[in-house]
Amino acid sequence: MTPNDRELVSAARRLAKRLLRKPFLERWLHTQGVAHRAEEIAPVVPRGDRPLLVSAAWLHDIGYSPIIRRTGFHPLDGALYLRDKGWDPRLVALVAHHSGARFVPVERGFADQMAEFVFEDSPLSDALTYADQTVGPGGRRMTVPYRIAEAIARHGPDSPNARARVDRVPYLLAVADRVEQRLVKGD
């Protein structure tokens, strides 16, 4: 990593810690787990994208912080905050779209705002989603199917995430397949 890359990753970690650790210890532990998972699976993305992957992992859930809350839809709130602060547009869009967030906003009435962020269909976005979907609350490692079931149980069957599952779950499982194949191939 170049000095600039290292600075990006540590700035992301500092910001996430400031926004999440006090109000949401469980979420902060989850975030730490996702960032470490992203470091482990970084070989599945091009070398130049690895700092972006790890930085996005640190920042993906900052939208839960009450300090930056706007719409109440955390992927969007995180992205709006990061965009206002001038973070890399690719990183901002990764945060907006992590873990199939684009399948949820119609349900929540935020489709227009989400459309301002371009969804990147790539090994990089797959890796971020995979890291998030293999680490549960408190940083516990879990498989993607277990994590999907755990999240639906936690948020409730009538939650927007649960109602979006017809589109979102096949997407998350396809991401897991792609990333696991890339990990096996070592590319």
Ligand SMILES: [Fe+2]
């Ligand atoms: Fe997360």
